Amino acid sequence: MSIKGVLREELDNSLRMQERYEAELAKLPKGSLVKRQIKGHDYYYLVYREDGKVRSVYQGKSDVKEIARYHAAKDRRAQYRKLLSKVKRQVKFLRGVLRGKEPI
Amino acid sequence: MEKNQYELCASVLRRLDDAGVLPGMVIIGSWCVLFYEGYFNTPGYGASIRTRDLDLAIPLPPCFGQKVDLAGQLGELGFVVDFKGRDGYIRFLHPDLIVEFLVPERGRGSNKPFDVPTLGINAQPLRFLDLLLGDTIAVPFRSVNLRLPHPANFAIHNRTVFPDAPPAFGVSALALASPRSRKPLVGHTAGVQGVSRWAPAEGVDNFPDIPQ
Numbered sequence: 001m002s003i004k005g006v007l008r009e010e011l012d013n014s015l016r017m018q019e020r021y022e023a024e025l026a027k028l029p030k031g032s033l034v035k036r037q038i039k040g041h042d043y044y045y046l047v048y049r050e051d052g053k054v055r056s057v058y059q060g061k062s063d064v065k066e067i068a069r070y071h072a073a074k075d076r077r078a079q080y081r082k083l084l085s086k087v088k089r090q091v092k093f094l095r096g097v098l099r100g101k102e103p104i
Numbered sequence: 105m106e107k108n109q110y111e112l113c114a115s116v117l118r119r120l121d122d123a124g125v126l127p128g129m130v131i132i133g134s135w136c137v138l139f140y141e142g143y144f145n146t147p148g149y150g151a152s153i154r155t156r157d158l159d160l161a162i163p164l165p166p167c168f169g170q171k172v173d174l175a176g177q178l179g180e181l182g183f184v185v186d187f188k189g190r191d192g193y194i195r196f197l198h199p200d201l202i203v204e205f206l207v208p209e210r211g212r213g214s215n216k217p218f219d220v221p222t223l224g225i226n227a228q229p230l231r232f233l234d235l236l237l238g239d240t241i242a243v244p245f246r247s248v249n250l251r252l253p254h255p256a257n258f259a260i261h262n263r264t265v266f267p268d269a270p271p272a273f274g275v276s277a278l279a280l281a282s283p284r285s286r287k288p289l290v291g292h293t294a295g296v297q298g299v300s301r302w303a304p305a306e307g308v309d310n311f312p313d314i315p316q
Contacts, residue, residue, distance in 0.1 A: 086199040
């Protein structure tokens with residue numbers, strides 16, 4: 001396989017990766033769970049942005065499992081965003097390399 | 105090679121070893137050339153360029169004692185699951201590494217993926233893979249033991265499958281030069297003859313002479 005063929009295959013892989021990371025990000029629960037202390041009691045609110053506004057939805061006292069789920073989702077989202085950004089850089093680089101007219 | 109890629113590969117292997125599934129797999133493809141370094145111990149050993157694909161071959165029948173959620177294990181490292189092509193071969197994607205699973209294709213062969221339910225994955229059947237899995241060596245890498253095809257088998261397989269490619273990513277030349285592997289290579293004369301029965305003629309004709 002020519003070098004160009006290998007690069008094209010790598011580009012296809014990276015594009016597929018981008019698609020998969022975007023799909024995984026969309027699956028994660030939206031927003032962050034924040035704790036507010038009111039009169040000595042802890043209450044949880046789901047905070048997210050919608051139509052350019054910050055919305056805060058009361059979640060009650062929330063059990064430990066639910067809190068852990070949101071924290072795990074938050075970490076996973078940060079990880080996926082970082083990796084997605086890397087994939088996008090790869091796509092940009094590979095497209096740039098393949099744009100050249102000279103045969104490689 | 106990028107340090108990140110190397111470290112990620114090490115993390116994947118460590119995870120597989122911790123889960124107890126690595127002894128049931130053989131590393132093949134361009135990555136095993138890197139790990140031969142621990143076997144040859146030849147000064148100036150320079151592994152060639154590796155692709156992003158980390159190919160893990162599963163000898164048949166698969167022998168994994170317990171159920172392992174491989175997708176979950178690799179997911180923690182940032183891998184996402186993808187299904188390749190029309191047949192839906194599973195692979196784990198990461199910007200630095202793509203993990204794929206293979207099994208030897210036997211008999212008439214089939215395009216269908218081979219299911220490995222204990223790991224929750226499927227594997228792509230590939231012709232001539234038995235040649236790589238028939239004779240394996242154990243190579244230490246950090247704190248894990250890797251199973252790799254014997255370099256002679258790797259070289260023969262490479263010449264068989266890619267007759268026009270440079271000799272086995274440099275492994276065959278190195279294997280012939282290395283005092284450690286000379287004896288095993290001579291012992292593999294029968295293997296070379298065995299391959300000649302079913303390998304394309306042009307692939308075998310180009311195979312380098314075996315030192316006596």
